[in-house]
Amino acid sequence: MKAGEGKQTCNKKNDTVSVVTISDAVVDRLTNKMPGMNTVKKVDGAEEDQKWYATLKCMDDYHTNRHGLTEDVFNQTLAALEQSMASATHSAPPCHKQVQEVIRCYRGCHNQTLNCEESVRKFADCVDLKKMEAIAQHKQRRHNQFGIDN
Numbered sequence: 010m011k012a013g014e015g016k017q018t019c020n021k022k023n024d025t026v027s028v029v030t031i032s033d034a035v036v037d038r039l040t041n042k043m044p045g046m047n048t049v050k051k052v053d054g055a056e057e058d059q060k061w062y063a064t065l066k067c068m069d070d071y072h073t074n075r076h077g078l079t080e081d082v083f084n085q086t087l088a089a090l091e092q093s094m095a096s097a098t099h100s101a102p103p104c105h106k107q108v109q110e111v112i113r114c115y116r117g118c119h120n121q122t123l124n125c126e127e128s129v130r131k132f133a134d135c136v137d138l139k140k141m142e143a144i145a146q147h148k149q150r151r152h153n154q155f156g157i158d159n
Contacts, residue, residue: 103135103136103139104132104135104136104139107128107131107132107135108132110128110131110132111125111128111129111132113128114128
């Protein structure tokens with residue numbers, strides 16, 4: 010274990026909580042090495058609950074800050090997502106013109122849909138082109154963001 014791993018400091022009490030320390034205490038209890046273990050000690054439930062609540066709160070705060078799960082990070086991510094979605098919703102769907110042409114052809118050639126082969130081929134070509142463009146854009150974003158080429 011590296012220095013500092015498994016330990017965290019709670020800002021409110023400056024208490025150090027350690028999984029290793031807790032585990033050692035459990036081992037000592039199980040092997041009866043702790044003094045006074047033969048006597049029954051009356052424990053105030055509310056006081057013990059407060060102690061554990063404070064310990065869990067400290068661990069939760071540490072985890073939240075370490076993994077960037079704070080409200081500020083959430084709000085920044087949400088704002089970025091809303092901005093990207095706003096720009097995406099103003100664009101027309103891909104191949105919209107070709108879809109309209111296929112629909113017009115199918116309605117006009119109700120019983121002879123094979124006559125719409127040219128419209129369907131143009132639509133399929135458009136879809137293939139848009140797919141290749143999207144893949145190229147994705148690769149470019151990955152390259153710019155992470156330096157990944159494929």
